[in-house]
Amino acid sequence: MPILPNPSDPALSRRLTGIDERGQPYETAVIEERPLTIYLNRQEIVTAMTIGDYPEYLALGFLLNQGMLTASDTVTAIDFDAELEVVVVRTQAPTNVEDKLEKKTRTSGCAVGTVFGDMMAGLDGLELAQTPVHTSTFYQLSYQINHTPSLYMETGAIHGTALCQGTEVLAYMEDVGRHNAVDKIAGWMHQNGVSAEDKVLYTTGRLTSEMVIKTALMGIPTLISRSGFTAWGVDIARQVGLTLIGRMRGRKFTCLSGEHRLVFDQNLDEVADEKRAMRRKGADA
Amino acid sequence: MPILPNPSDPALSRRLTGIDERGQPYETAVIEERPLTIYLNRQEIVTAMTIGDYPEYLALGFLLNQGMLTASDTVTAIDFDAELEVVVVRTQAPTNVEDKLEKKTRTSGCAVGTVFGDMMAGLDGLELAQTPVHTSTFYQLSYQINHTPSLYMETGAIHGTALCQGTEVLAYMEDVGRHNAVDKIAGWMHQNGVSAEDKVLYTTGRLTSEMVIKTALMGIPTLISRSGFTAWGVDIARQVGLTLIGRMRGRKFTCLSGEHRLVFDQNLDEVADEKRAMRRKGADA
Numbered sequence: 382m383p384i385l386p387n388p389s390d391p392a393l394s395r396r397l398t399g400i401d402e403r404g405q406p407y408e409t410a411v412i413e414e415r416p417l418t419i420y421l422n423r424q425e426i427v428t429a430m431t432i433g434d435y436p437e438y439l440a441l442g443f444l445l446n447q448g449m450l451t452a453s454d455t456v457t458a459i460d461f462d463a464e465l466e467v468v469v470v471r472t473q474a475p476t477n478v479e480d481k482l483e484k485k486t487r488t489s490g491c492a493v494g495t496v497f498g499d500m501m502a503g504l505d506g507l508e509l510a511q512t513p514v515h516t517s518t519f520y521q522l523s524y525q526i527n528h529t530p531s532l533y534m535e536t537g538a539i540h541g542t543a544l545c546q547g548t549e550v551l552a553y554m555e556d557v558g559r560h561n562a563v564d565k566i567a568g569w570m571h572q573n574g575v576s577a578e579d580k581v582l583y584t585t586g587r588l589t590s591e592m593v594i595k596t597a598l599m600g601i602p603t604l605i606s607r608s609g610f611t612a613w614g615v616d617i618a619r620q621v622g623l624t625l626i627g628r629m630r631g632r633k634f635t636c637l638s639g640e641h642r643l644v645f646d647q648n649l650d651e652v653a654d655e656k657r658a659m660r661r662k663g664a665d666a
Numbered sequence: 667m668p669i670l671p672n673p674s675d676p677a678l679s680r681r682l683t684g685i686d687e688r689g690q691p692y693e694t695a696v697i698e699e700r701p702l703t704i705y706l707n708r709q710e711i712v713t714a715m716t717i718g719d720y721p722e723y724l725a726l727g728f729l730l731n732q733g734m735l736t737a738s739d740t741v742t743a744i745d746f747d748a749e750l751e752v753v754v755v756r757t758q759a760p761t762n763v764e765d766k767l768e769k770k771t772r773t774s775g776c777a778v779g780t781v782f783g784d785m786m787a788g789l790d791g792l793e794l795a796q797t798p799v800h801t802s803t804f805y806q807l808s809y810q811i812n813h814t815p816s817l818y819m820e821t822g823a824i825h826g827t828a829l830c831q832g833t834e835v836l837a838y839m840e841d842v843g844r845h846n847a848v849d850k851i852a853g854w855m856h857q858n859g860v861s862a863e864d865k866v867l868y869t870t871g872r873l874t875s876e877m878v879i880k881t882a883l884m885g886i887p888t889l890i891s892r893s894g895f896t897a898w899g900v901d902i903a904r905q906v907g908l909t910l911i912g913r914m915r916g917r918k919f920t921c922l923s924g925e926h927r928l929v930f931d932q933n934l935d936e937v938a939d940e941k942r943a944m945r946r947k948g949a950d951a
Contacts, residue, residue, distance in 0.1 A: 397897065399920055399921045399923070401918070404928070409920060411894070412896050413896070413897045414875055414896035415898065537894035538873075557896060587842075589699060589715070609822035609823030610682075610697075611823060612696045612699060613700065615682055634686070636684045643689070649687065
């Protein structure tokens with residue numbers, strides 16, 4: 382059983398009453414969204430909007446994916462205070478993050494970059510594993526992810542990301558921000574010493590530059606999405622040799638980078654149609 | 667004819683070649699994503715990731731929606747440099763934005779807050795128009811938006827936002843970030859002196875706290891989406907008396923705030939099913 386969100390956790394969703402298109406009372410489940418302020422030692426780094434589960438993994442993964450924590454830093458503690466909505470990641474020695482923060486960029490919401498300079502710098506000289514990947518595994522993973530318990534099926538309006546190895550889903554995370562879900566995966570991998578070079582990352586979100594950069598920085602050589610691409614996302618994937626697959630629905634997918642790694646071992650006539658009700662359509666569908 | 671993106675503008679999308687699920691060569695259009703750094707006078711404010719159209723409206727609307735520009739500021743010029751990917755909004759007198767920037771928050775991507783303190787402060791004492799809105803207009807607007815020329819139909823992976831009055835679409839903007847599309851609308855409204863109190867905003871994106879706050883700060887009393895809600899988004903809408911409608915597809919919708927304003931004048935049996943190929947499914951579908 383992979384690590385998962387808990388759809389029955391009362392802290393993650395709320396039942397609200399409104400009306401439907403006929404003016405009739407209508408009760409529905411809605412996902413929670415709350416601020417979480419991440420500190421690195423004494424430095425306030427960011428306030429993320431999150432559903433609220435796995436705050437320690439989110440904080441750790443965010444700092445790793447932003448290049449604010451590196452392999453040379455030793456994490457000594459991660460302290461979460463639910464009342465203050467604060468999580469503090471502590472390291473043995475001070476980090477150089479104060480310097481980096483001098484050139485701050487902030488964002489206006491979705492698909493908007495954070496400290497892009499740092500993130501792009503981390504890609505210099507990066508070499509992702511170039512081992513073959515079998516397309517049959519993609520279909521098996523899609524099926525499994527569609528049948529994994531999820532908050533999305535309860536509330537909609539969130540994204541999911543799965544870390545996979547072969548045909549196995551090792552970790553599945555959800556959040557209002559698709560980047561948060563990826564960061565939680567990164568934090569979980571780091572805390573559990575999980576290697577990246579033989580993994581596949583699956584996301585319901587779009588393949589933007591930031592999503593591709595995060596995946597590459599995590600060392601994962603394959604990124605799959607139900608959703609579409611941006612041109613810059615494809616550019617970066619090609620630059621670092623990441624296999625990038627988008628618009629994967631039912632039998633179909635499009636691969637715009639790293640296609641030489643694909644082994645087409647799936648008989649497409651044997652791929653079952655997705656059950657409509659089971660689709661993880663992405664948070665905005 | 668409303669103001670629109672230009673789907674045939676070669677700067678906004680690119681044709682890329684990859685392979686499909688059968689390993690066959692496959693050519694497809696992909697949306698561009700590029701950085702745009704916004705300055706307010708001499709102060710660098712943010713680097714947004716955007717498709718690149720209407721940079722002046724994006725910059726102006728962003729600053730307005732963040733509360734960095736207020737009614738007391740007079741905008742004297744908006745200068746865009748395509749080569750530097752920089753846009754500078756200039757005001758007659760210095761603004762107080764430097765003070766505000768002391769408490770910076772940054773974001774980790776989608777659905778993540780920026781300078782939330784400032785934005786929330788702008789909601790204090792806000793009173794949105796409480797005039798009735800007719801549900802029949804929502805269906806007519808949905809039909810029109812589904813039939814408006816769009817980049818989404820070419821490339822996917824973007825969000826759309828429409829400013830509407832009665833059954834008319836006045837402005838339709840698209841972007842990789844759903845907040846960017848809303849900011850472009852805000853900039854267009856400001857530059858053209860368009861009032862807000864009788865307008866309806868339609869978005870393909872989710873109804874998160876930030877989306878609701880922006881709409882309320884713009885003074886628009888009705889926000890409609892194909893997508894779902896977050897609980898905090900609903901909380902804020904209820905606080906400011908904004909009519910919030912989500913999950914609007916075909917005949918169906920859910921209203922979780924401001925339902926007293928709705929006039930149910932639509933015969934639902936006469937609502938045509940959406941044509942599958944014409945749906946604006948939201949960027950992640």
